[in-house]
Amino acid sequence: MVKRTRYSEYKDRYANYKFELDADGILFMQCHTDGGSLVWDWKSHDDMADAFADVAGDREIKVLIHTGTGENYNADWGFMPDGSLIDPPIYQAMPGERGLWKLDEKAWYNRNLMFNVLSVDVPMISAVNGPCNIHSEVPLMGDIVLAAEDAWFQDVSHFPRGQVPGDGQHVIWNFLVGHNRGRYLLLTGKKLSAREALDWGAVAEVHPKDQLLDRAWELARDLVKRPPLTLRYTRQLFTHELKKAFLDQMNAGIGLETYAQRAFFPAGGRMEPLDRAWNDKPWSGEGEPGPQG
Template sequence: MQLSDYQDKYAGIRFARADGVLQMTIHTRGGPALWGSAPESLHRELGDAFLDLARDAENRVVVLTGTGDSFIAASDPTQSYPEDSLAAMWPRIYDEGVALLNNLLAVPVPMIAAVNGPALIHAEIAVLCDIVLAAETAEFADLAHVPSGGAIPGDGVHVVWPMLLGPNRGRYFLLTGERIQAAEARQIGVVAEVLSPEALLPRARVLAAQLAKLPLPLLRHTRMLLTKDLRRRMFDELHSGLAHEALATLVPRT
């Protein structure tokens, strides 16, 4: 796999590489990234994209960031779903949900998240990276599940946030839609550094360049060690979490 094989493959992801550092920028129609689950959405594309870049031996470090003033702060109102029913849609959503986080964790080199603004929907994509940097304007929440009244938090967020925040605050975070500002996220260990928006990507690139100079076997084996527990947790809990989410969606509400 080479960069040219996937550089222009995805509608919502831009790739650029220099000196072994691959920058992966998510967007929606060129603007800030919006979340959705229809075909050609980030839900559909990210799992495949992580798999593609994992197969590219020229990648030594990955920098993941958003576009404009937000990481993922809202849903995409323009998306339509081709399936006739939720029952027809869920097999696809299940497969994409498994691929999204498992393939992220299968990337064999260090990942740096540069969270350029609010990460209110699927913020776990950023905080699962090895180094998490945040702009001063960033905040973290899970608004796509319980707070929206639309979904069970079973697509990996039920693993990530209780692990990072502790069991009690993690459950509170998922049930209430609590927003954690960048400064507090650093204090509690979710974020490593908080920077001005202008300094965010330059700092990510400095750290990435430092890592990229190291021997590739060191980078790969370190990444595998540092993600081992995360991969085990996802193996144990992601499939059943998505199954619970599907059940709650498909069973008539009372």
Template sequence: MGTTNLADYQDKYDMVHFEREDGILTMRLHSGDGPFMWTMPDHLKLLSAFADVAGDEQNEVVIFTGTGDVFSGPLPTAPELGARIRPDSTPREWERRYWEATRLELNLLDIGVPVICAVNGPAVRHAELVFLCDIVLASETAEFQDSVHFHDHIVPGDGCHVVYQEIMGIRRGTYFLMTGEIISAQAAHNLGMVNEVLPPDALMLRALELARYIRQRPVLVRRFTKILLSDKLRTAMHQRLGHGLALESLAYLDGADAVS
């Protein structure tokens, strides 16, 4: 802690808006101030943003949310399916991807204060980031899908295999990843993935209410509770993330010829 401050990163990222009041930092994903649509460069930007947030000791609680009516997209279109299978990729390229995928997940877990995720709409790309947060609130309009791995001819090895089996159980998590299943906010609540489901206009109000409640606890109570209660996920990620990425890369390098 203590290596960054808000002025260092507030205007650093073109896809994250930061705002802090009374120690509560809101980080809002966006694309051109509209709903957030993932691009490949965003992976590197967001892992860096998580590191900056983790390094700012003035952040006492974090609210992580999206913009408009989508948390993270887009859904893949039919021509996209399998389009990213590149048999000409090299192990050196995958070394870089390994580092990026590892740090994206672990940098979020390394934020040393409670993180509340306010899911304002569908989360269909990198939705596993939602479930690495400590408290998950969802709009009634939210839904969850892993749209870019098995569904798109890619092994779900960059953290998805860890997160979904941990929060859903082995049987449900496996089914979710292998079928491209879309889970509604209410179904996610019934499965214990989401803590509360709220009307869209009540989502951020509730997130702020919880953030203010958490901020009233003594500083070390907040920080050490976060460390203690995120330890199981952090341990699972350290144990299994590398194996998943290795298998993902091998299948990817096998190439489009293997698709049948």
């Protein structure tokens, strides 16, 4: 449940999320790491849930534009802008009771992220400025989804890496493109290009990269001409069925994902598919992969 917030309270709160509010009530939210493309780590993951809670609690905004920065929307897990690894790749990262509590914390943040995005009560325009291979459900929960020509969508962090795709991917893709296409994308790790995403109905428009934000602002300035309550209640109408889908499927999905992670949890490094059987040999150099107490 979100609480009442004001722009002045959260505008400088987050290292990875930059906010600008214009005079018409359009909130511009950019994901970034040190001014470049967002690098997914645990902090940026958890802070995104809190950032959307603040946005959802701000009753002064009228339209939200959500986008990334630089070349990628978020296809850069594990590497800093200078090319250094945040963490070395580890494939049995959550053993024992401490691991159980850490997994539960991440699942808690993940559920909050989904429902905090859906709690935003103003029209949300997502401008996917480049490749998106982690948590693509976040921009896809926008009411108008725009994509740059070089953008693509992929769920590489779950099934291709040996994990259950239960943290929201299983909801959004089936909801938007149908069960057959959705499960195909999740099982194969397919890179869905911006044009394919348009054909599949996952995005509304595709634009050259340098025109993407201009189009987002054009749409936002048109939307904001409507009365504030019309904007808020229309967003509520449009998110109603999606909220039901997430309520129906989210807890089961994240529960199954978390349970499976007790046996095998890949973390760190780049988000790349496994290049061998999950239990072929030690991955981290410390012990054998597989169930650990």
